[in-house]
Amino acid sequence: MVKPLEVEIIAYAPTAFYHCTHCEVAWREMGASNRIHDEQVESSLPEDLTRDYQAVSDWVREIFRSHGDRLRVKVIDAASVEGVYKSLRYNVHRYPAVIVNGAGRFIGSDSLPSAGEEINHLLVGQNVTN
Numbered sequence: 001m002v003k004p005l006e007v008e009i010i011a012y013a014p015t016a017f018y019h020c021t022h023c024e025v026a027w028r029e030m031g032a033s034n035r036i037h038d039e040q041v042e043s044s045l046p047e048d049l050t051r052d053y054q055a056v057s058d059w060v061r062e063i064f065r066s067h068g069d070r071l072r073v074k075v076i077d078a079a080s081v082e083g084v085y086k087s088l089r090y091n092v093h094r095y096p097a098v099i100v101n102g103a104g105r106f107i108g109s110d111s112l113p114s115a116g117e118e119i120n121h122l123l124v125g126q127n128v129t130n
Contacts, residue, residue, distance in 0.1 A: 004072040005122055007063075007115075010086050011056050011096035012049045013077040055109040056096045063116055070123055 060073055076083045078095045086092070090099050098106040098115040101122065106115035 002070070004070055005067075005119060006101055007071055007073045007119065008086065008099040008102075009056055009060070009073065009075045009096055010078050010083055010090075010092055010099070011053055011075065012079060013053060013075065014050070052096055052109045055112065059112040059116065063119060067119065067123055071119070 056075070060075075063071060064073070076086055078084075078087065086099070087097070090097065090105055092099075092105065092107060094107050096109055096112075098104075098112065100106070100115060100118050104115070104118050106112070106118070
């Protein structure tokens with residue numbers, strides 16, 4: 001079995017804060033809606049970062065449609081501790097950033113097509129050797 005191709009995406013991600021699972025269930029059962037969480041997600045990023053995140057989301061759906069379980073995609077919030085660590089590790093200063101197999105760096109939402117081409121190239125190479 002071939003190991004899936006690893007794709008890490010560092011991007012600013014929408015954030016919502018939740019109570020513990022038990023409390024969330026209790027609030028939902030009492031009739032409280034997810035309106036507050038929905039509002040948090042909608043207002044957690046400025047418009048330009050929301051557009052970038054939507055572009056990343058659409059791109060991820062497309063590469064999964066093409067390659068499915070041959071990929072392992074991990075989205076990392078750039079504002080998290082892990083996001084700061086990965087940004088330093090890969091010398092990334094703009095987002096979104098796509099790191100393919102720990103080596104290929106693609107910076108900015110306009111580089112998503114190039115990242116997709118690199119993924120296609122690497123996966124076609126796997127098919128040839130199998």
